Amino acid sequence: MDKAVTAAVRNTTAKGVVIAFLAYATYAWSDASVRLLRGSIPSFELVFFGSVLGLLAIPMVRKPNEKWRDLWHCNHRGMWCLRALAAVAGALFSVIAFTRLPMAEAFALIFLLPSFVTILSVIFLKERVGWRRWSAVIAGFLGVLIVLRPGLHPLGIGHLAAIGSGLAGAVTIIVLRKLGPTETRISLYGAGLLGPLVASFVLMLPHFVVPEGREWALILAYGLLGGLGNVFLMLASGLAPASLVAPPQYSQMLWAIALGYLVFHDHLDLLMFVGAAVIIGAGLFTLSRERVRKPRWWNRSPPIHPQSL
16 A cells, blocks of 8 residues: 555544544543532433433534435334333433443443354344353453442442443444444434433323533533544544544543542442453453454444443
8 A cells, every 4th residue: 555545544534533532531521411410300300401402412423425214214213122122221221320330340341242243242132242242241240340349338220230231332333333334324323312202201201300501511521522422433434443532531530530539529349440440451452353353344333432322
């Protein structure tokens, strides 16, 4: 390949990776807005408003030849609905997790996502997994035990929600592996947006709370920053391969630590950091093995963020 072409490709890829870091930083601030609400807005209501604001990002992620109706058009309705249900669970669980847990602790548990993907790919896709990836799965769950310290550390719904968010994200990725070659990106994106929008609207009605001024500001920050993160992540995936766009998501842990210390005054002990490091290391190793395998779905599926499923 010509040196000038090679340099241009590297420059484009570098821009994609930088935009990916910007996307995950934007997501972290969106999650911080949830924490700042401190549970004053019911979870379903917050998911609904976030989904409504997420609609604003569609014109920026939709290809010129795609129509609005392509959001719900699909070739495999059952799998599309499963993608939508996973999005509902992922959005709800992430809101609960960031409402009830320190941000760094929530992220540490959500980052079990790659381990869940490995397990589900064996069960449902009949993929062959070697001892290296199984070792990473075991290490990831050992990291969870370090973070949670059963019997010594009080466990609550926030911990279960964070793990559930990671599991929902894994289900989404398994669905994308099945549907990636047959569905349009906008259709898969639409399932992840319309599912939470419809489900949260129905479920929020019995306990609807009218937000006040400060709450409206934080709701707008949650939804608009989440939508902006989606746009950045789509742009990044168009400039760089998914194998390079995915790892920067772990930079959210740095944002979580910084925001937790400066804004929320979270107390995080050494064992929490050790457990988080083990989980992140296991996740990065799993991603590196995926890059080696280079499955066909890898660069055809839309990017996934655990908090915006």
